[in-house]
Amino acid sequence: MHLPNSIKKLADQLSELPSIGPRQAIRLIFYFLNQGQGFIGGLAKDIDDLKKLKICEQCFFIHQEVEGVCEICSNPKRDQGIILIVEKETDLLSLENTGKYQGRYFVLGDIPRTGALLDWQRKRLDQLKLFIKKELDGQAKEIIFGVNPTSVGDFHASILNKELAGLAKKTSRLGRGLPTGGEIEFADDETLGASLDRRN
Amino acid sequence: MHLPNSIKKLADQLSELPSIGPRQAIRLIFYFLNQGQGFIGGLAKDIDDLKKLKICEQCFFIHQEVEGVCEICSNPKRDQGIILIVEKETDLLSLENTGKYQGRYFVLGDIPRTGALLDWQRKRLDQLKLFIKKELDGQAKEIIFGVNPTSVGDFHASILNKELAGLAKKTSRLGRGLPTGGEIEFADDETLGASLDRRN
Numbered sequence: 001m002h003l004p005n006s007i008k009k010l011a012d013q014l015s016e017l018p019s020i021g022p023r024q025a026i027r028l029i030f031y032f033l034n035q036g037q038g039f040i041g042g043l044a045k046d047i048d049d050l051k052k053l054k055i056c057e058q059c060f061f062i063h064q065e066v067e068g069v070c071e072i073c074s075n076p077k078r079d080q081g082i083i084l085i086v087e088k089e090t091d092l093l094s095l096e097n098t099g100k101y102q103g104r105y106f107v108l109g110d111i112p113r114t115g116a117l118l119d120w121q122r123k124r125l126d127q128l129k130l131f132i133k134k135e136l137d138g139q140a141k142e143i144i145f146g147v148n149p150t151s152v153g154d155f156h157a158s159i160l161n162k163e164l165a166g167l168a169k170k171t172s173r174l175g176r177g178l179p180t181g182g183e184i185e186f187a188d189d190e191t192l193g194a195s196l197d198r199r200n
Numbered sequence: 201m202h203l204p205n206s207i208k209k210l211a212d213q214l215s216e217l218p219s220i221g222p223r224q225a226i227r228l229i230f231y232f233l234n235q236g237q238g239f240i241g242g243l244a245k246d247i248d249d250l251k252k253l254k255i256c257e258q259c260f261f262i263h264q265e266v267e268g269v270c271e272i273c274s275n276p277k278r279d280q281g282i283i284l285i286v287e288k289e290t291d292l293l294s295l296e297n298t299g300k301y302q303g304r305y306f307v308l309g310d311i312p313r314t315g316a317l318l319d320w321q322r323k324r325l326d327q328l329k330l331f332i333k334k335e336l337d338g339q340a341k342e343i344i345f346g347v348n349p350t351s352v353g354d355f356h357a358s359i360l361n362k363e364l365a366g367l368a369k370k371t372s373r374l375g376r377g378l379p380t381g382g383e384i385e386f387a388d389d390e391t392l393g394a395s396l397d398r399r400n
Contacts, residue, residue: 002271003293004253004264010246018231024219029250030289031218033262034309037251046210048244050229051237053204062233064204071202089230093203109234 058131060107060124061092072096072104079103081141083128083168085160087111091146103142111147111156117163125163132167143168149176149194258331260307260324261292272296272304279303281341283328283368285360287311291346303342311347311356317363325363332367343368349376 003011007029014025032040053062056070063070072078082103086092087110095101106128109121117125132140145160147153157173164171176194178187187195203211207229214225232240253262256270263270272278282303286292287310295301306328309321317325332340345360347353357373364371376394378387387395 004262006246006249006253006264007262010250013243013246017228019224019227026293027219027290028217032247032250033253033289040247040250043213044244044248046206046213047232047240047247049206050210050232050240053206053233062204062207064206089233090227093226 058127059105060109061089061105077102079141081136082144083132083140083142084144084146086146087156095146103144108160111159113152115155115159117159129164129167138167140168142170142172145171145173147173149174258327259305260309261289261305277302279341281336282344283332283340283342284344284346286346287356295346303344308360311359313352315355315359317359329364329367338367340368342370342372344372344374346374349374 011025015022056063057068058073085106092105145157147156178195211225215222256263257268258273285306292305345357347356378395
């Protein structure tokens with residue numbers, strides 16, 4: 001079927017997006033078309049508006065403040081000496097949504113599986129070290145490695161631990177154990193083992 | 201978490217799309233942001249470009265031709281007297297991709313479950329009737345009701361049959377039976393029954 005070029009081009013783009021395949025891409029496009037020109041123009045504009053967002057100079061999360069630092073980094077009520085390092089922005093959102101954390105964050109981006117940090121990640125990390133030296137007198141109260149509880153996560157935590165050696169009074173990782181609402185019977189050995197090791 | 205308004209607005213829009221939920225919407229937005237400004241601008245433009253597409257005056261499928269009629273409706277090699285009515289544009293694409301059909305199409309849009317056609321669907325149907333009267337001397341060679349092989353589809357086919365009574369020498373539906381590559385053992389009763397009724 002000879003589809004119009006504009007559809008083909010957009011379908012190619014959409015099917016590159018995470019968890020969207022070629023079929024869903026086409027389905028989405030016809031959905032857009034059936035919603036009409038106003039919808040299409042609105043969606044295009046809203047996507048384009050993302051360009052206006054800024055990235056916080058300290059934690060590298062997005063923000064829309066006028067100044068260079070986001071609302072968490074500039075909040076005097078939060079403990080700026082405690083730093084939670086996450087890979088994904090969505091991890092930050094999930095953690096922040098718990099309402100349990102009162103420190104600051106640092107978004108490093110996905111660490112490659114090999115563990116070799118990319119250039120821009122190295123630059124971010126340098127910025128973090130500089131921040132700790134200048135603003136926290138050389139040592140953070142605590143650095144939390146907010147990586148996934150997997151063997152890859154363990155590896156990444158060890159890399160970060162080495163990178164930031166001596167820059168924190170204490171380092172930690174997110175607790176492991178039984179997920180709330182889970183059942184002991186169905187927990188895997190690793191999880192159950194962790195729940196015994198860290199019983200409290 | 202106080203997310204920037206532009207993200208909230210776009211997330212609301214994206215999570216209304218078929219098979220995209222609120223979580224995936226946020227994930228997509230951060231994916232866009234991590235791809236950078238060039239990607240965001242390009243995606244926005246490609247979506248906006250969909251506005252330039254036209255709808256064929258005869259079959260109501262989208263097209264990018266200069267004239268008012270799409271390449272299938274204006275193709276003299278296709279049998280313009282055989283009309284396959286589909287609800288979704290994606291159904292048309294799937295059928296056309298088989299390479300087995302040499303007639304023309306007619307896109308009616310999703311028929312509401314109640315069976316009561318919407319105003320714009322009625323207008324499309326009126327246009328089809330007019331086409332049959334003017335271009336096909338009052339009778340199509342065949343009208344194929346390309347609705348799903350479900351009880352809702354049966355109902356919709358009966359509505360279309362009534363609407364277009366007398367306007368075709370023959371009406372038909374897509375064949376039912378065992379799907380190619382399927383196994384008899386796992387086929388449901390209805391499908392197996394249809395495969396016996398329509399054995400050939």
